Structures are given as C-alpha cells and as structure tokens.
Amino acid sequence: MIAKLARILGAAGLAAALAACGGGAQSAAPAGAAGEPSRVTLRVGDQKAGSQVLLRAAGELDGLPYEITWAQFTSGPPLLEAVNAGGVDIGGVGNTPPIFAAAARSKIAVVAADRQSVHGQAVVVPPGSPITAPAQLKGKRIAVAKGSSAHYHLLAVLKKENLSFDDITVNYLQPADALAAFSSGRLDAWAIWDPYTSQARLSNQAKLLLDGDGYVNGYNFQVAGQEALADSGKAAAIRDYIARLQRAKIWANTHQKEWARVWSQETGLPGEVTLAAAANRTTTPVQIDDALVASEQEMADAFSAEGLLPGRITFADFADRRFNDLVKKDT
Numbered sequence: 001m002i003a004k005l006a007r008i009l010g011a012a013g014l015a016a017a018l019a020a021c022g023g024g025a026q027s028a029a030p031a032g033a034a035g036e037p038s039r040v041t042l043r044v045g046d047q048k049a050g051s052q053v054l055l056r057a058a059g060e061l062d063g064l065p066y067e068i069t070w071a072q073f074t075s076g077p078p079l080l081e082a083v084n085a086g087g088v089d090i091g092g093v094g095n096t097p098p099i100f101a102a103a104a105r106s107k108i109a110v111v112a113a114d115r116q117s118v119h120g121q122a123v124v125v126p127p128g129s130p131i132t133a134p135a136q137l138k139g140k141r142i143a144v145a146k147g148s149s150a151h152y153h154l155l156a157v158l159k160k161e162n163l164s165f166d167d168i169t170v171n172y173l174q175p176a177d178a179l180a181a182f183s184s185g186r187l188d189a190w191a192i193w194d195p196y197t198s199q200a201r202l203s204n205q206a207k208l209l210l211d212g213d214g215y216v217n218g219y220n221f222q223v224a225g226q227e228a229l230a231d232s233g234k235a236a237a238i239r240d241y242i243a244r245l246q247r248a249k250i251w252a253n254t255h256q257k258e259w260a261r262v263w264s265q266e267t268g269l270p271g272e273v274t275l276a277a278a279a280n281r282t283t284t285p286v287q288i289d290d291a292l293v294a295s296e297q298e299m300a301d302a303f304s305a306e307g308l309l310p311g312r313i314t315f316a317d318f319a320d321r322r323f324n325d326l327v328k329k330d331t
C-alpha cells in the first residue's frame with residue numbers, strides 16, 4: 001500500500017513538473033482581438049487532487065476559449081518557484097507559500113482567494129501513540145513540508161504551547177516521503193493537509209491530535225506570475241480561469257459524492273478517503289481585502305519572529321485585487 005501511495009504522491013522536482021506541462025491541453029478557439037484569451041495557452045500549476053480534477057468534475061473545462069497545460073507539484077512552494085521562474089502562469093496554493101515566495105522576492109501576485117474549512121489541516125500521530133495533547137510535542141520528531149500551509153499550522157500550535165521549532169526535531173519532508181516515514185514509525189507526528197490527512201487517518205489508522213480550528217485562517221490562493229499578468233491575453237485567460245474555478249468550488253460544496261468519485265478515479269485514492277476529504281473542503285470564494293492581507297501579514301511576522309524568514313515582508317505588495325469583482329456578494 002505504501003509503495004503504491006509513494007508512486008501516487010511521489011515528489012516531483014521543479015524540472016520534472018515543468019516537463020509535464022504538455023499534458024491535459026484543451027482546444028483553443030479561433031483567434032480574437034488583443035486582450036481576449038483566445039490564442040492563449042495558460043500554463044497552470046497544480047497539486048495532487050487539485051484544480052484540474054475539480055474543474056473536470058464540475059464540467060468547467062468544457063468550452064474553454066484558450067488552451068490549458070498542466071504541471072503537477074508536490075506542494076505549494078515548488079509550484080511558486082515555477083511561477084517565479086516563468087514556467088507556469090498561475091497555480092493554487094495554501095495560505096503560507098506566498099509568504100515564503102514574497103520573502104524570496106519572487107515575481108508573483110496573489111490574484112484570487114477562498115476560505116476553506118480548516119478541518120483538513122491536521123497534526124496526526126501514529127496509532128498507539130502516547131501523545132494526547134499538543135504540549136507533548138516537545139522533543140518529538142515531527143514532519144512538515146517547509147513553506148506549506150502545514151508549516152504555519154505547526155508554528156501556531158507550538159506558539160500556543162509556548163514552544164518553538166527549537167523544542168522539536170523537525171523533518172522537512174514532502175508528503176510522499178513524510179507518509180513513508182510516518183508509516184514506518186520514524187516520526188512522532190505529522191503536520192499535513194487533505195487529502196493526506198484523510199489518507200493517514202483512514203488508511204494508516206493515524207490519530208488526529210488536532211485540526212486547524214483556532215490555529216489557521218483557512219485561506220487558499222491562486223497565485224500568478226507578474227509577467228503573465230502583464231500580458232493582456234493571459235490576463236483575460238486568468239480572469240476566466242478564476243471564475244471557472246470559483247464556480248467549481250461552489251459546486252463541490254453541494255456535490256461532495258460526485259466530486260469524491262471523480263477525485264478517487266483520477267488519483268487512485270480510496271473512495272472513503274476522497275469522500276472524507278471532500279467533506280473537509282467546503283469552500284467560499286472571498287475577496288482579497290484588508291482583513292485578508294492583515295491576516296497573512298500576521299502570519300508572515302510570526303515566521304520572521306521565529307527566524308524562519310529572512311527579515312520582514314509586506315504582504316500587501318504581493319496582493320493584486322483586480323479580479324475581486326468576480327466574487328459574488330452572495331457566495
């Protein structure tokens with residue numbers, strides 16, 4: 001089972017992901033005027049069970065007036081490395097990767113946001129673990145993907161217990177490697193997100209120590225490259241893509257069984273896992289407003305205070321609000 005999962009969830013480096021960009025292209029419409037998406041190829045970075053599968057399940061890949069090519073990444077940080085390098089134009093990540101990308105002065109901009117249920121964010125421990133409270137994480141071996149949403153979740157948990165990263169043995173691992181280490185007993189805990197949370201709990205009998213409630217803001221982002229945004233045709237395609245993705249996420253909230261079935265078929269994950277993960281992914285599109293920026297700034301400042309970021313960033317400098325009008329008031 002672990003070997004199969006390692007193949008399914010296996011880490012892919014930046015070069016490998018960029019090489020995969022040719023898969024999943026959609027047919028382009030005839031050429032249109034400048035500033036329209038036709039004749040454009042939008043290169044989208046994705047993660048496991050991410051936007052491509054969701055858009056297909058919701059029927060939102062039908063009738064595209066541009067092409068899409070997809071590149072798969074193991075987590076948000078390498079995806080944003082590709083956005084910065086110009087290898088992809090846009091991609092979906094959690095609440096933390098843009099902070100690390102901003103600290104690296106990457107050429108990125110947060111262009112769309114949603115707020116997701118925080119129950120899929122979790123710290124899990126092995127079956128039979130004596131750990132029953134977060135204070136007991138002190139001195140333990142804990143895996144997390146560096147710069148991921150789970151990275152901040154773990155930081156917030158430690159801070160609440162008056163602990164720091166100096167009080168644990170942190171193993172910076174991508175999900176597939178962390179799963180292997182967790183399953184073989186080499187870890188005391190794992191900070192992760194869905195569908196890996198549901199996979200660990202249902203297929204590996206992991207125990208939930210805590211979820212994201214009270215620790216994380218639940219934001220997820222679409223992040224685009226500044227070069228792509230400066231191109232009128234790609235900017236138009238990005239606008240259309242964001243609108244389709246928002247509709248797909250709203251659809252998934254009320255069609256969890258259909259979404260979970262396609263998710264399972266596309267990834268090979270067990271249906272019980274994808275159904276549990278779908279239930280944990282209820283999503284509301286939100287505008288990039290001052291409250292969102294302030295919440296992300298608070299996170300960035302916490303990383304800086306911990307010495308995990310070089311200096312201080314200003315998150316507002318990386319927030320692009322031009323697509324806020326796509327968020328309907330009643331969503």
